[in-house]
Amino acid sequence: NDRLLGLARQQSRDISSGLEQHNVRILIGSGRLVDTHTIEVITADGTETVEADTILLAVGAHPRELPTARPDGERILNWAQIYDLDELPEELIVVGSGVTGAEFASAYNGLGSKVTLISSRDRVLPGSDTNAAEVLEEVFERRGVRVLSRARAETVERTDDGVVVTLGDGSKVTGSHCLVCVGSIPNTAGIGLEEAGVALTESGHIKVDGVSRTTAPNIYAAGDCTGVLALASVAAMQGRIAIAHFLGDSVTPIKLHQVASNIFTSPEIASVGVSEDEIHSGKYQGDVIKLSLKSNARAKMRNHKDGFVKIFARKGSGTVIGGVVVGPNASELIFAISIAVKQKLHVDDVASTFTVYPSLSGSISEAARRLHVHM
Template sequence: MVAASMGAQVTIVERAGLGGAAVLTDVVPSKTLIATAEAMNRSVDSTQLGVDFNGPDGNPKTAMRANLQQINERVMRLAREQSSDIRRGLEAVGVRIVIGTGKMLDARTIEVDRGETTEIIQADAVLIAVGAHPRELATAKPDGERILNWTQIYDLQELPEDLIVVGSGVTGAEFASAFNGLGSKVTLISSREQVLPGEDSDAAAVLEDVFARRGLRVLSLSRAEKVERTDNGVIVTLGDGSKVTGTHCLVCVGSIPNTGGIGLEAAGVELTPSGHIKVDGVSRTSAPNVYAAGDCTGVFALASVAAMQGRIAVAHLIGDGVRPLKLTQVSSNIFTSPEIASVGVTEADLESGKYQGDVVKLSLQTNARAKMRGVNEGFIKIIARKGSGTVIGGVVVGAGACELIFSIALAVTQKLHVDDVANTFTVYPSLSGSISEAARRLHVYV
């Protein structure tokens, strides 16, 4: 759409549907499912606000039931609608859409297999955005019924009674949180000491506490060696020989870039040892007129990053003004309950000596708006550069973290001083008020 708006003649080659995995099998479906789970969590937690569900045993969770068939029908309907909206938007600006499987014959020629016919497309420049697919374990092959990857979970008609999730990264943690909220008994198998390895340690600790309170079992420092199907469930064998039984198993152990068999070698596009496409700060590959964006590049696997990579690539190839991608300005969100959002420099970066900074962490338990809404966990964390007081990072844990992180991301991107944030009016009462207060506590008295 950006290229078309700049006057380029644009053709898209796509084999599944517009929007790719983010819309069809990943972000839109998973976050729609999570939204239902979050609604149920809010209902359960609202008992402390004086709402009585009168469950038969006094437990508000027993007064609700998740109809997974209906939920998944809505999930996939919204995904299809979003894909259709994208297609209409592209066609409205004159983009030609070719449904088929593309293969590069050289850096300027693409062969498209359209089933019964083949088409050759010549191009001045090519943007590769082929995404990735779920990684599979040789000893845990998905069957789409009991052993599942995250693209198959929406085919289930009934809520798993006892779900085992293998992998405690972002995808595993999100689905574990979601199905726990929907009413499944969930066991999360984590090979690390703490869930969400690589994320803010304080945030991961809050999430583990919430998991424990909600009855979600985490098996830390445990590695799944094998997943087998039984007559009515699954058995997961761990590295120490112990076994975990359940009705279903969801395997979330990373992804593989879709870079094989599409002619990248013929086009002169170099790959990393992991199979990702090598790109520079303006999304160029090793072939001068070929660019790449998204999960196939191995840069942060976020839809927002993919979109930014694409916009940067288009601006560069057309000759518009462009700023290289800066990963320290990327904000991200983990849609667990509570949500975890972050941007910029981390505390781990400070501890390693990569950056020097000051940190303030403010619990939301002291926030008036959080108290009114019955929010019992979460925090705001702001990191400022030592000496200058410039905001260089932040973390938000709590309901609506994906919205709250934007103000910190704005401060990071625009290099605002903590006083700029502190002296900006916020609404009282509001969760954003804690962002202003955290910045105020980082003020350096002269």
């Protein structure tokens, strides 16, 4: 954790330095909106009032907690506190099988912890590609991660030497530590949003339109506090769109089906565009090709046996409308499919583009090539 926190601090310093080079003044403190053009900032030196023509809110979110599983920062942890641990948990119980829970389960399993993942659903990553989730579950089983499906954690309590999690059926799971990953809550309370005329959704997120503008015309919002998509890339794009719109530049609202995302498990799971479930439901008419990495020469050289490339093409036209990559560096490989989705490329455009041999990206062009026969 020391290395990880050090990297985070270095990244923060690099961003701060870049802002200062562009004459951006940074105030360290807590802010509150007084009205649509005024912010009250409490700093270590006192209170300062800042006037602004426009305001961009990027206040983030904090971990959601269960009333029967209150974190103590030592044995019962949320996804922010776990970075403060001084030693590796011997037996880690992870409550929640969404993206955050799966990522931490995979990471601590890789570090050597004995991991139990408690999932209230039929499988891990219930909102993700089914084939991708199946691959991850197979890897978990092979690497010794214990997955308890359709099991709901009712309480988490601390014991003399660890924790005990009581499930809905009355059974108990014991471990040295418990990590609770059950979502997040936007940091929108107590910062003067109502006074400034900024409306919230029922979940407490800031309401924004396609250009990240709130219900107050000169106030914009970006990131997890908007509830659009909890991704750093989306937050950054929201911020760019907001500032460009304020400055009068032409902007294009974010199209969520063009957003690439990645789940940082081992193997990684990356996706973009429409999902296979949406095709099967009839929402989109498309053809699907799934190509295992087992047939990829570079994957064989690197002894990577888990994963696949999947591409979705619109039926009739052959336009690439989505894709999934599961495997090493999937977060990098998905970029090629993202470009195809954004630029509405035909599968033949992807298939006829040269790739290095041997390379993992070769499976992307091969999958596109196989879709040609479906035209």
